[in-house]
Amino acid sequence: ELKVEQNPLFLSMQEGKNYTIYCNYSTTSDRLYWYRQDPGKSLESLFVLLSNGAVKQEGRLMASLDTKARLSTLHITAAVHDLSATYFCAVIPNFGNEKLTFGTGTRLTIIP
Amino acid sequence: DAGITQSPRYKITETGRQVTLMCHQTWSHSYMFWYRQDLGHGLRLIYYSAAADITDKGEVPDGYVVSRSKTENFPLTLESATRSQTSVYFCASSEGEGRNSNQPQHFGDGTRLSIL
Numbered sequence: 335e336l337k338v339e340q341n342p343l344f345l346s347m348q349e350g351k352n353y354t355i356y357c358n359y360s361t362t363s364d365r366l367y368w369y370r371q372d373p374g375k376s377l378e379s380l381f382v383l384l385s386n387g388a389v390k391q392e393g394r395l396m397a398s399l400d401t402k403a404r405l406s407t408l409h410i411t412a413a414v415h416d417l418s419a420t421y422f423c424a425v426i427p428n429f430g431n432e433k434l435t436f437g438t439g440t441r442l443t444i445i446p
Numbered sequence: 447d448a449g450i451t452q453s454p455r456y457k458i459t460e461t462g463r464q465v466t467l468m469c470h471q472t473w474s475h476s477y478m479f480w481y482r483q484d485l486g487h488g489l490r491l492i493y494y495s496a497a498a499d500i501t502d503k504g505e506v507p508d509g510y511v512v513s514r515s516k517t518e519n520f521p522l523t524l525e526s527a528t529r530s531q532t533s534v535y536f537c538a539s540s541e542g543e544g545r546n547s548n549q550p551q552h553f554g555d556g557t558r559l560s561i562l
Contacts, residue, residue, distance in 0.1 A: 376554060
């Protein structure tokens, strides 16, 4: 059974600081997705990572994928309040049940 | 506007009642999905559909029924609601699925369901 673990689960950080959210998964995969969810809202797709070494950047967010380590990172640069949200990674395994499996999410709070 | 809409947004019902959550998408996506979101569990797949009249179970299907008579609609029914089914339910759609798709799933705004 595929397990997707994110850490930290909760993160408070000051504006202007840098930080990284980690997403580890337990089986072979080269398809990983990052989503953002604001409180009471839907999930918004941020990044689609489809190969080892893939790196995507949008504004202050950068996501990368290391399929050999079964690890993806979401790096936040010079955080601003608008980035406060819950971030989910989700993985599609290469074999077996090819369904999207979500991590439990990282709730990020940016403090002014 | 194109998109995916869920109704109702909020629903309160009693144990034992039947309740149906609606999902409608205008993209003509082949694949549609139902997830539930609970604290500490992220999102878990309930059922999915690859096309009209093709549905299959996900990770947590017990107590739920789905149908898909038209491509654009994918209703989820709780035949006899239980308190453990209190959750936020999200519908999603995508062009492809699994390793046949490079696109993300697109999510509706969710239905917050409370069962008393």
